[in-house]
Amino acid sequence: MPRTIGFAKHDHDDCVQTALARADMHCANAGLRLTPVRRRSLEILLAEHRALGAYDLLAHLSAEGLGAQPPVAYRALDFLVRAGFAHKIEALNAYIACAHLGVNHTPAFLICRSCRSVAETDTAPAQGRLGDAAKAAGFTIERTVVEAEGLCPACQPESAS
Amino acid sequence: MPRTIGFAKHDHDDCVQTALARADMHCANAGLRLTPVRRRSLEILLAEHRALGAYDLLAHLSAEGLGAQPPVAYRALDFLVRAGFAHKIEALNAYIACAHLGVNHTPAFLICRSCRSVAETDTAPAQGRLGDAAKAAGFTIERTVVEAEGLCPACQPESAS
DNA sequence: GCCCAGATGTTATAACATATCAATAGCACT
DNA sequence: AGTGCTATTGATATGTTATAACATCTGGGC
Numbered sequence: 001m002p003r004t005i006g007f008a009k010h011d012h013d014d015c016v017q018t019a020l021a022r023a024d025m026h027c028a029n030a031g032l033r034l035t036p037v038r039r040r041s042l043e044i045l046l047a048e049h050r051a052l053g054a055y056d057l058l059a060h061l062s063a064e065g066l067g068a069q070p071p072v073a074y075r076a077l078d079f080l081v082r083a084g085f086a087h088k089i090e091a092l093n094a095y096i097a098c099a100h101l102g103v104n105h106t107p108a109f110l111i112c113r114s115c116r117s118v119a120e121t122d123t124a125p126a127q128g129r130l131g132d133a134a135k136a137a138g139f140t141i142e143r144t145v146v147e148a149e150g151l152c153p154a155c156q157p158e159s160a161s
Numbered sequence: 162m163p164r165t166i167g168f169a170k171h172d173h174d175d176c177v178q179t180a181l182a183r184a185d186m187h188c189a190n191a192g193l194r195l196t197p198v199r200r201r202s203l204e205i206l207l208a209e210h211r212a213l214g215a216y217d218l219l220a221h222l223s224a225e226g227l228g229a230q231p232p233v234a235y236r237a238l239d240f241l242v243r244a245g246f247a248h249k250i251e252a253l254n255a256y257i258a259c260a261h262l263g264v265n266h267t268p269a270f271l272i273c274r275s276c277r278s279v280a281e282t283d284t285a286p287a288q289g290r291l292g293d294a295a296k297a298a299g300f301t302i303e304r305t306v307v308e309a310e311g312l313c314p315a316c317q318p319e320s321a322s
Numbered sequence: 323g324c325c326c327a328g329a330t331g332t333t334a335t336a337a338c339a340t341a342t343c344a345a346t347a348g349c350a351c352t
Numbered sequence: 353a354g355t356g357c358t359a360t361t362g363a364t365a366t367g368t369t370a371t372a373a374c375a376t377c378t379g380g381g382c
Contacts, residue, residue, distance in 0.1 A: 007298050033348085035360070054338065069363065074339065090251040091306050093338060093369090108291055110300045121294035128289055130269055130309060133282040137168050138314035139271045145252050147306040148291060153299035196329070215369065230332065235370065254338090254369060 007110075007119050007152050016046040022102045023085050032083055037066050041076035042085050042097060051094035051111075051118050089118060091147045096120070106144060112152035119152070168271075168280050168313050177207040183263045184246050193244055198227050202237035203246050203258060212255035212272075212279050250279060252308045257281070267305060273313035280313070 023042055027034040034042075044060045045052060058073035066072070077095050080086035086097050087107050098107070099120040108123040125144045126134070134141050151157075184203055188195040195203075205221045206213060219234035227233070238256050241247035247258050248268050259268070260281040269284040286305045287295070295302050312318075 007300065033359075037361085067362080070339070071341095071363085072361080075361080090308070093254075108294070110295055110298060110302075112300075113303070119298055119300065121291070121298075123286075123290050123294075125284075125286070125307065126309070129284050130282070130307060133269070133284075134271055134309060134311070137271060137280055137282075138317070139168065139273075139280065139309070140311045140317060141271075141309045142274070142311040143309070145306060145308040145310070146286065146291060147251070148287070148295060148300070148302045148304070149306070150295070150301045150303040156299070156301060194329080198330085228331080231370070232332085232372095233330080236330080 007117065007154070012047075012049065016043065019046050019085075019097065019101045023083075026083070026085075026102060030083075032079075037061065037072060038076050038079050040064065040066060041073070042080055045080070045086055045095065045097035049097070050116060051089045051092050051096045053092075053094045057095070087120070089147060090145050091149060092116070092118075106146075108146035109148065110152070111147055111149050112155055113149050114151055114155035117152055117154075168278065168315070173208075173210065177204065180207050180246075180258065180262045184244075187244070187246075187263060191244075193240075198222065198233060199237050199240050201225070201227060202234070203241055206241070206247055206256065206258035210258070211277060212250045212253050212257045214253075214255045218256070248281070250308060251306050252310060253277070253279075267307075269307035270309065271313070272308055272310045273316055274310050275312055275316035278313055278315075 020039070020043060023034060023039070026032070041057055041061065044057060054070065054073045054077055057077065058067070058070060061072060061076075062068040077086065077088075081088055081095070084098060085101060086095050087109075088095050089109055089111065091111060096118050100107075100122070105122050106124060106126075108121050108125070110119040110121065112118070123144075123146050125131070125146050126141045130144070131141065181200070181204060184195060184200070187193070202218055202222065205218060215231065215234045215238055218238065219228070219231060222233060222237075223229040238247065238249075242249055242256070245259060246262060247256050248270075249256050250270055250272065252272060257279050261268075261283070266283045267285060267287075269282050269286070271280040271282065273279070284305075284307050286292070286307050287302045291305070292302070
Protein backbone atom coordinates (compact mmCIF):
# COMPACT_ATOMS: atom_id res chain seq x y z
CA MET A 1 0.00 0.00 0.00
CA PRO A 2 1.76 3.24 -1.04
CA ARG A 3 1.87 5.96 1.55
CA THR A 4 3.33 9.38 1.67
CA ILE A 5 6.82 9.50 3.00
CA GLY A 6 9.52 12.01 2.58
CA PHE A 7 7.21 13.79 0.26
CA ALA A 8 6.72 11.06 -2.28
CA LYS A 9 4.69 7.88 -2.44
CA HIS A 10 6.35 4.53 -2.51
CA ASP A 11 6.00 0.92 -1.46
CA HIS A 12 6.43 1.37 2.22
CA ASP A 13 6.53 -2.24 3.37
CA ASP A 14 9.26 -2.84 0.90
CA CYS A 15 11.36 0.08 2.05
CA VAL A 16 11.03 -0.99 5.67
CA GLN A 17 12.09 -4.55 4.86
CA THR A 18 14.99 -3.39 2.74
CA ALA A 19 16.24 -1.07 5.44
CA LEU A 20 15.96 -3.74 8.13
CA ALA A 21 17.83 -6.20 5.97
CA ARG A 22 20.59 -3.66 5.43
CA ALA A 23 20.76 -2.98 9.13
CA ASP A 24 21.04 -6.69 9.85
CA MET A 25 23.84 -7.03 7.37
CA HIS A 26 25.68 -3.98 8.58
CA CYS A 27 25.55 -5.21 12.18
CA ALA A 28 26.77 -8.65 11.18
CA ASN A 29 29.69 -7.11 9.33
CA ALA A 30 30.57 -4.62 12.01
CA GLY A 31 30.12 -6.89 15.00
CA LEU A 32 27.22 -4.86 16.35
CA ARG A 33 24.29 -6.43 18.12
CA LEU A 34 20.89 -5.56 16.77
CA THR A 35 19.02 -6.79 19.83
CA PRO A 36 15.23 -7.15 19.90
CA VAL A 37 14.57 -3.73 21.41
CA ARG A 38 16.98 -2.07 18.99
CA ARG A 39 15.62 -3.86 15.96
CA ARG A 40 12.04 -3.18 16.91
CA SER A 41 12.84 0.48 17.56
CA LEU A 42 14.31 0.81 14.11
CA GLU A 43 11.32 -0.94 12.66
CA ILE A 44 8.98 1.48 14.42
CA LEU A 45 10.91 4.51 13.19
CA LEU A 46 10.94 3.12 9.68
CA ALA A 47 7.25 2.31 9.73
CA GLU A 48 6.24 5.72 11.04
CA HIS A 49 8.52 7.41 8.59
CA ARG A 50 8.41 10.66 10.46
CA ALA A 51 10.22 12.17 13.40
CA LEU A 52 9.26 10.54 16.68
CA GLY A 53 10.10 11.81 20.13
CA ALA A 54 11.90 9.41 22.44
CA TYR A 55 8.74 9.13 24.50
CA ASP A 56 6.67 8.39 21.40
CA LEU A 57 8.98 5.51 20.67
CA LEU A 58 8.84 4.45 24.30
CA ALA A 59 5.05 4.35 24.12
CA HIS A 60 5.24 1.94 21.19
CA LEU A 61 7.81 -0.21 22.92
CA SER A 62 6.02 -0.40 26.23
CA ALA A 63 2.77 -1.30 24.49
CA GLU A 64 4.66 -4.34 23.24
CA GLY A 65 6.20 -5.17 26.58
CA LEU A 66 9.70 -4.20 25.49
CA GLY A 67 10.40 -1.78 28.28
CA ALA A 68 8.69 1.02 30.08
CA GLN A 69 11.38 3.42 31.28
CA PRO A 70 12.96 6.31 29.40
CA PRO A 71 16.44 4.78 29.32
CA VAL A 72 15.11 1.93 27.21
CA ALA A 73 14.15 4.32 24.45
CA TYR A 74 17.20 6.54 24.78
CA ARG A 75 19.58 3.59 24.72
CA ALA A 76 17.97 2.19 21.62
CA LEU A 77 18.01 5.57 19.93
CA ASP A 78 21.61 6.13 20.92
CA PHE A 79 22.57 2.83 19.37
CA LEU A 80 20.66 3.52 16.18
CA VAL A 81 22.12 7.01 15.83
CA ARG A 82 25.67 5.81 16.45
CA ALA A 83 25.24 3.00 13.97
CA GLY A 84 23.93 5.48 11.40
CA PHE A 85 20.50 3.85 11.26
CA ALA A 86 18.70 6.92 12.58
CA HIS A 87 19.26 10.64 12.91
CA LYS A 88 18.29 13.15 15.54
CA ILE A 89 16.38 16.18 14.32
CA GLU A 90 17.74 18.87 16.60
CA ALA A 91 15.07 21.41 15.79
CA LEU A 92 12.37 18.98 16.96
CA ASN A 93 14.21 17.02 19.63
CA ALA A 94 13.02 13.99 17.74
CA TYR A 95 14.41 11.02 15.87
CA ILE A 96 13.92 9.60 12.43
CA ALA A 97 15.09 6.50 10.61
CA CYS A 98 17.84 7.10 8.13
CA ALA A 99 16.58 7.20 4.57
CA HIS A 100 19.92 6.30 3.06
CA LEU A 101 20.81 3.40 5.26
CA GLY A 102 24.16 1.96 4.48
CA VAL A 103 25.27 4.86 2.34
CA ASN A 104 27.90 7.17 3.72
CA HIS A 105 26.36 10.60 3.80
CA THR A 106 26.00 13.98 5.48
CA PRO A 107 22.32 14.28 6.19
CA ALA A 108 20.19 17.39 5.85
CA PHE A 109 16.48 17.64 6.52
CA LEU A 110 13.44 19.41 5.17
CA ILE A 111 10.94 19.70 8.00
CA CYS A 112 7.32 20.65 7.41
CA ARG A 113 6.10 22.90 10.23
CA SER A 114 2.53 22.05 9.40
CA CYS A 115 2.42 18.25 9.25
CA ARG A 116 5.81 17.54 10.83
CA SER A 117 6.82 15.25 7.99
CA VAL A 118 10.53 15.16 7.35
CA ALA A 119 12.47 14.50 4.18
CA GLU A 120 16.10 13.56 4.30
CA THR A 121 18.48 14.80 1.70
CA ASP A 122 22.20 15.16 1.47
CA THR A 123 24.59 18.09 1.59
CA ALA A 124 28.24 18.91 1.70
CA PRO A 125 27.99 21.91 3.98
CA ALA A 126 31.60 21.70 5.08
CA GLN A 127 32.68 22.29 1.53
CA GLY A 128 30.84 25.53 0.94
CA ARG A 129 30.75 28.87 2.70
CA LEU A 130 30.54 27.18 6.05
CA GLY A 131 33.71 25.27 5.36
CA ASP A 132 35.43 28.44 4.24
CA ALA A 133 34.37 30.25 7.38
CA ALA A 134 35.55 27.36 9.55
CA LYS A 135 38.88 27.28 7.79
CA ALA A 136 39.35 31.00 8.18
CA ALA A 137 38.56 30.72 11.88
CA GLY A 138 40.82 27.71 12.41
CA PHE A 139 37.84 25.58 13.37
CA THR A 140 37.74 21.82 12.74
CA ILE A 141 34.31 20.57 11.73
CA GLU A 142 33.40 17.11 12.99
CA ARG A 143 29.66 17.04 12.48
CA THR A 144 27.11 19.31 10.88
CA VAL A 145 23.45 19.92 11.56
CA VAL A 146 21.53 21.19 8.56
CA GLU A 147 17.79 21.51 8.89
CA ALA A 148 15.33 23.58 6.91
CA GLU A 149 11.89 24.39 8.25
CA GLY A 150 9.06 25.30 5.98
CA LEU A 151 6.11 23.84 4.15
CA CYS A 152 6.02 20.55 2.32
CA PRO A 153 4.21 20.26 -1.03
CA ALA A 154 1.07 18.90 0.61
CA CYS A 155 0.87 21.80 3.06
CA GLN A 156 1.43 24.68 0.66
CA PRO A 157 -1.32 27.33 0.67
CA GLU A 158 -3.64 26.20 -2.10
CA SER A 159 -4.53 29.32 -4.04
CA ALA A 160 -1.73 31.91 -3.90
CA SER A 161 -2.32 32.17 -7.63
CA MET B 162 33.41 37.09 2.58
CA PRO B 163 31.39 35.55 5.38
CA ARG B 164 31.66 37.24 8.71
CA THR B 165 32.83 35.09 11.57
CA ILE B 166 32.94 36.31 15.11
CA GLY B 167 33.68 34.44 18.25
CA PHE B 168 37.15 33.00 18.38
CA ALA B 169 39.03 36.29 18.19
CA LYS B 170 39.84 38.84 20.85
CA HIS B 171 38.19 42.19 20.76
CA ASP B 172 37.08 45.12 22.89
CA HIS B 173 34.22 43.46 24.62
CA ASP B 174 32.72 46.38 26.52
CA ASP B 175 32.59 48.25 23.29
CA CYS B 176 30.87 45.47 21.40
CA VAL B 177 28.27 45.10 24.15
CA GLN B 178 27.52 48.80 24.18
CA THR B 179 27.33 49.01 20.42
CA ALA B 180 24.94 46.09 20.24
CA LEU B 181 22.71 47.49 22.97
CA ALA B 182 22.58 50.84 21.23
CA ARG B 183 21.59 49.15 18.00
CA ALA B 184 18.91 47.19 19.79
CA ASP B 185 17.55 50.38 21.36
CA MET B 186 17.43 52.03 17.99
CA HIS B 187 15.85 49.08 16.26
CA CYS B 188 13.12 48.87 18.90
CA ALA B 189 12.43 52.58 18.67
CA ASN B 190 12.08 52.32 14.92
CA ALA B 191 9.98 49.18 14.95
CA GLY B 192 7.73 50.09 17.84
CA LEU B 193 9.02 47.27 20.01
CA ARG B 194 9.41 47.61 23.75
CA LEU B 195 12.83 46.76 25.08
CA THR B 196 11.67 46.47 28.67
CA PRO B 197 14.09 46.15 31.61
CA VAL B 198 14.01 42.36 31.70
CA ARG B 199 14.45 42.12 27.94
CA ARG B 200 17.23 44.67 27.81
CA ARG B 201 19.05 43.13 30.74
CA SER B 202 18.69 39.65 29.21
CA LEU B 203 20.27 40.86 26.02
CA GLU B 204 23.03 42.54 28.00
CA ILE B 205 23.73 39.29 29.85
CA LEU B 206 23.87 37.28 26.64
CA LEU B 207 26.16 39.85 25.07
CA ALA B 208 28.44 40.00 28.10
CA GLU B 209 28.75 36.23 28.39
CA HIS B 210 29.47 35.96 24.71
CA ARG B 211 28.64 32.28 24.67
CA ALA B 212 25.55 30.13 24.50
CA LEU B 213 23.51 30.22 27.70
CA GLY B 214 20.67 27.92 28.63
CA ALA B 215 17.38 29.53 29.52
CA TYR B 216 17.92 28.52 33.11
CA ASP B 217 21.39 30.02 33.12
CA LEU B 218 19.89 33.29 32.04
CA LEU B 219 17.16 32.89 34.63
CA ALA B 220 19.79 32.46 37.34
CA HIS B 221 21.36 35.77 36.37
CA LEU B 222 18.01 37.50 36.28
CA SER B 223 16.76 36.15 39.55
CA ALA B 224 20.03 37.12 41.26
CA GLU B 225 19.16 40.64 40.27
CA GLY B 226 15.54 40.43 41.37
CA LEU B 227 14.22 40.48 37.83
CA GLY B 228 12.13 37.34 38.02
CA ALA B 229 12.43 33.85 39.33
CA GLN B 230 10.20 31.63 37.20
CA PRO B 231 11.03 29.94 33.91
CA PRO B 232 8.52 31.91 31.85
CA VAL B 233 10.44 35.10 32.64
CA ALA B 234 13.51 33.78 30.87
CA TYR B 235 11.61 32.12 28.05
CA ARG B 236 9.56 35.22 27.34
CA ALA B 237 12.62 37.40 27.23
CA LEU B 238 14.43 34.93 24.97
CA ASP B 239 11.42 34.62 22.74
CA PHE B 240 11.31 38.37 22.32
CA LEU B 241 15.03 38.61 21.61
CA VAL B 242 14.93 35.80 19.07
CA ARG B 243 11.88 37.22 17.31
CA ALA B 244 13.48 40.65 17.18
CA GLY B 245 16.65 39.12 15.76
CA PHE B 246 18.76 40.12 18.76
CA ALA B 247 19.54 36.53 19.71
CA HIS B 248 19.58 33.08 18.18
CA LYS B 249 18.79 29.65 19.49
CA ILE B 250 21.48 27.03 19.10
CA GLU B 251 19.39 23.93 18.48
CA ALA B 252 22.20 21.48 19.05
CA LEU B 253 22.73 22.84 22.55
CA ASN B 254 19.23 23.97 23.46
CA ALA B 255 20.87 27.25 24.33
CA TYR B 256 20.75 30.88 23.29
CA ILE B 257 23.33 33.37 22.15
CA ALA B 258 23.31 37.07 21.38
CA CYS B 259 23.37 37.85 17.71
CA ALA B 260 26.80 38.86 16.52
CA HIS B 261 25.53 40.76 13.50
CA LEU B 262 22.83 42.75 15.16
CA GLY B 263 20.96 44.91 12.76
CA VAL B 264 22.30 43.19 9.68
CA ASN B 265 19.95 40.99 7.73
CA HIS B 266 21.50 37.54 7.68
CA THR B 267 21.06 33.79 7.73
CA PRO B 268 23.03 32.65 10.72
CA ALA B 269 25.22 29.59 10.93
CA PHE B 270 27.25 28.50 13.93
CA LEU B 271 30.56 26.86 14.70
CA ILE B 272 30.23 25.16 18.07
CA CYS B 273 33.24 23.91 20.01
CA ARG B 274 32.42 20.62 21.72
CA SER B 275 35.28 21.13 24.13
CA CYS B 276 34.81 24.66 25.53
CA ARG B 277 31.28 25.27 24.28
CA SER B 278 32.25 28.57 22.69
CA VAL B 279 30.20 29.48 19.65
CA ALA B 280 31.08 31.55 16.61
CA GLU B 281 28.43 33.00 14.39
CA THR B 282 28.93 33.22 10.69
CA ASP B 283 26.49 33.29 7.87
CA THR B 284 25.50 31.14 4.96
CA ALA B 285 23.15 30.97 2.07
CA PRO B 286 22.15 27.34 2.50
CA ALA B 287 18.93 27.75 0.61
CA GLN B 288 20.90 28.63 -2.49
CA GLY B 289 23.07 25.55 -2.61
CA ARG B 290 22.37 21.85 -2.69
CA LEU B 291 19.79 22.20 0.03
CA GLY B 292 17.90 24.74 -2.00
CA ASP B 293 18.05 22.49 -5.04
CA ALA B 294 16.73 19.56 -3.05
CA ALA B 295 13.91 21.68 -1.63
CA LYS B 296 12.99 22.93 -5.06
CA ALA B 297 12.97 19.44 -6.49
CA ALA B 298 10.73 18.27 -3.66
CA GLY B 299 8.39 21.24 -3.90
CA PHE B 300 9.33 22.34 -0.41
CA THR B 301 9.25 25.99 0.67
CA ILE B 302 12.08 26.90 3.02
CA GLU B 303 11.22 29.47 5.68
CA ARG B 304 14.08 29.09 8.09
CA THR B 305 17.30 27.15 8.16
CA VAL B 306 19.35 25.73 11.00
CA VAL B 307 23.01 25.33 10.16
CA GLU B 308 25.33 24.30 12.95
CA ALA B 309 28.76 22.72 12.84
CA GLU B 310 30.20 20.94 15.84
CA GLY B 311 33.92 20.46 16.23
CA LEU B 312 36.95 22.02 17.83
CA CYS B 313 37.77 25.70 18.00
CA PRO B 314 41.35 26.91 17.45
CA ALA B 315 42.05 27.06 21.18
CA CYS B 316 40.92 23.46 21.72
CA GLN B 317 42.76 21.77 18.85
CA PRO B 318 45.07 18.96 19.87
CA GLU B 319 48.42 20.70 20.22
CA SER B 320 50.70 18.56 18.13
CA ALA B 321 49.64 15.45 16.31
CA SER B 322 53.24 14.29 16.56
C1' DG C 323 -12.12 57.69 33.20
C1' DC C 324 -12.38 53.54 30.16
C1' DC C 325 -10.76 50.15 27.33
C1' DC C 326 -7.50 47.37 25.17
C1' DA C 327 -3.30 45.11 24.04
C1' DG C 328 0.92 43.85 25.52
C1' DA C 329 3.70 42.66 29.36
C1' DT C 330 4.46 40.51 33.78
C1' DG C 331 3.58 37.50 37.98
C1' DT C 332 2.65 32.93 39.53
C1' DT C 333 1.57 28.12 39.83
C1' DA C 334 1.79 23.96 37.88
C1' DT C 335 3.08 20.58 34.69
C1' DA C 336 4.65 18.79 30.20
C1' DA C 337 8.42 17.16 27.50
C1' DC C 338 13.10 15.73 26.91
C1' DA C 339 17.25 13.44 28.83
C1' DT C 340 20.68 11.27 31.96
C1' DA C 341 23.06 9.36 36.38
C1' DT C 342 23.56 5.44 38.95
C1' DC C 343 23.83 0.87 40.36
C1' DA C 344 22.48 -3.91 40.23
C1' DA C 345 21.62 -7.96 37.42
C1' DT C 346 22.29 -10.62 33.24
C1' DA C 347 23.78 -12.36 28.77
C1' DG C 348 27.19 -13.12 25.17
C1' DC C 349 31.82 -14.18 24.12
C1' DA C 350 36.95 -15.28 24.27
C1' DC C 351 40.07 -18.00 26.52
C1' DT C 352 41.67 -21.85 29.05
C1' DA D 353 32.64 -26.61 31.78
C1' DG D 354 34.71 -22.58 34.30
C1' DT D 355 36.65 -17.90 34.44
C1' DG D 356 36.66 -13.31 33.51
C1' DC D 357 35.62 -9.50 30.58
C1' DT D 358 32.34 -6.39 28.37
C1' DA D 359 28.00 -5.05 26.46
C1' DT D 360 23.38 -4.99 27.46
C1' DT D 361 19.33 -4.70 30.21
C1' DG D 362 16.41 -3.59 34.40
C1' DA D 363 15.00 -0.27 37.60
C1' DT D 364 14.78 3.92 40.37
C1' DA D 365 15.47 8.44 40.68
C1' DT D 366 16.56 12.79 39.16
C1' DG D 367 18.08 16.53 36.16
C1' DT D 368 17.11 19.75 32.37
C1' DT D 369 14.40 22.24 29.04
C1' DA D 370 9.96 24.28 27.84
C1' DT D 371 5.06 25.58 28.00
C1' DA D 372 0.01 25.86 29.60
C1' DA D 373 -3.03 28.50 32.03
C1' DC D 374 -4.78 32.21 34.35
C1' DA D 375 -4.45 36.42 37.21
C1' DT D 376 -2.71 41.11 37.41
C1' DC D 377 -0.63 45.21 36.01
C1' DT D 378 0.76 49.10 32.81
C1' DG D 379 0.72 52.47 29.19
C1' DG D 380 -1.54 54.74 25.46
C1' DG D 381 -5.60 55.98 22.62
C1' DC D 382 -10.24 57.46 22.96
